[in-house]
Amino acid sequence: MAVERIGIVGSGIMGSGLAEVAARSGYDVVVRSRSKTGAEAVVTAVTGNLDRQVDKGKLEARDRDAIVARITATHQLAHLTDCDLVIESVVEDLPTKRELFSALEQIVKPEGILASNTSTLPVIELAVATQRADRVCGIHFFNPAPMMKLIEVVRPLTASDDTIKTAMAFATACGKDAIEVGDRAGFVVNALLFPYLNNAVRMLENGTASRDDIDTAMKGGCNFPMGPLALLDLVGLDTSVSILDALYAEFGDPNYAAVPTLRRMVAAGHLGRKVKRGFYEY
Numbered sequence: 001m002a003v004e005r006i007g008i009v010g011s012g013i014m015g016s017g018l019a020e021v022a023a024r025s026g027y028d029v030v031v032r033s034r035s036k037t038g039a040e041a042v043v044t045a046v047t048g049n050l051d052r053q054v055d056k057g058k059l060e061a062r063d064r065d066a067i068v069a070r071i072t073a074t075h076q077l078a079h080l081t082d083c084d085l086v087i088e089s090v091v092e093d094l095p096t097k098r099e100l101f102s103a104l105e106q107i108v109k110p111e112g113i114l115a116s117n118t119s120t121l122p123v124i125e126l127a128v129a130t131q132r133a134d135r136v137c138g139i140h141f142f143n144p145a146p147m148m149k150l151i152e153v154v155r156p157l158t159a160s161d162d163t164i165k166t167a168m169a170f171a172t173a174c175g176k177d178a179i180e181v182g183d184r185a186g187f188v189v190n191a192l193l194f195p196y197l198n199n200a201v202r203m204l205e206n207g208t209a210s211r212d213d214i215d216t217a218m219k220g221g222c223n224f225p226m227g228p229l230a231l232l233d234l235v236g237l238d239t240s241v242s243i244l245d246a247l248y249a250e251f252g253d254p255n256y257a258a259v260p261t262l263r264r265m266v267a268a269g270h271l272g273r274k275v276k277r278g279f280y281e282y
């Protein structure tokens with residue numbers, strides 16, 4: 001299926017990154033947030049990112065203008081009608097996403113593909129909330145979306161080969177390395193990554209080492225570009241707890257049981273970089 005027009009639902013860290021990637025790759029993009037200001041903030045954020053690249057000489061000003069011109073901001077779902085592919089990237093909460101998929105089912109043209117950027121939730125639950133389960137899949141980007149090379153294309157039991165082929169082709173057209181994964185909580189990357197992140201917080205909790213020393217250890221000892229606590233701040237602590245909860249619910253492995261410190265920090269509103277305070281201050 002030819003994909004030309006992309007809908008993005010959600011204006012958080014990932015919604016904004018997805019809009020930038022798709023517009024940069026030449027697609028027309030409609031970004032929908034619940035509020036007009038939320039949707040417009042995506043355009044401002046993308047413009048700001050591209051401005052920095054123009055300043056560094058990595059992008060021509062006219063290319064920046066063309067990319068931004070391809071993005072339309074809206075607070076109305078109805079503006080997604082003509083999209084060939086809609087990628088949902090709202091809060092990691094199954095009832096919220098299911099409700100959104102039911103609404104998208106009514107609005108997006110019947111041949112349109114509906115995808116989720118969920119990190120851990122069962123994509124099949126979203127597929128069966130629609131009348132087009134064959135045209136629903138996961139397209140899981142990584143954060144920050146413009147920089148990270150990988151996309152996991154998630155195949156729920158109901159997805160057609162054409163849907164998966166189209167999603168893989170879209171990911172490749174965005175300049176990413178695409179892998180196909182089964183519909184299991186955490187897919188490949190988060191299922192392997194989150195026990196490590198969770199155990200880093202456990203080490204901080206039980207006094208094995210300080211915040212800075214834990215991060216220094218994994219950068220110097222494993223050549224990771226950032227330490228686990230800095231990475232949790234980047235992902236968002238609320239999103240991280242949701243991911244761990246979904247992994248624990250599916251596998252029952254104690255390594256996936258979010259340690260108390262993470263939950264307390266979320267309760268305190270210390271959600272990481274997006275609020276300028278998590279394990280670090282920004």
Ligand SMILES: NC(=O)c1ccc[n+]([C@@H]2O[C@H](COP(=O)([O-])OP(=O)(O)OC[C@H]3O[C@@H](n4cnc5c(N)ncnc54)[C@H](O)[C@@H]3O)[C@@H](O)[C@H]2O)c1
Nearest residue numbers: 010011012013014015089090091092096118119141143235
């Ligand atoms: N943060 C990451 O590192 C990362 C990476 C890959 C995928 N994801 C996934 O992307 C999705 C979004 O995550 P994010 O990091 O951008 O989160 P975020 O907190 O930055 O943004 C969440 C968005 O959801 C919207 N939202 C909240 N409640 C809503 C509701 N009831 N109805 C509709 N919209 C609602 C918010 O307004 C906001 O636009 C999640 O499914 C997450 O698992 C996150």
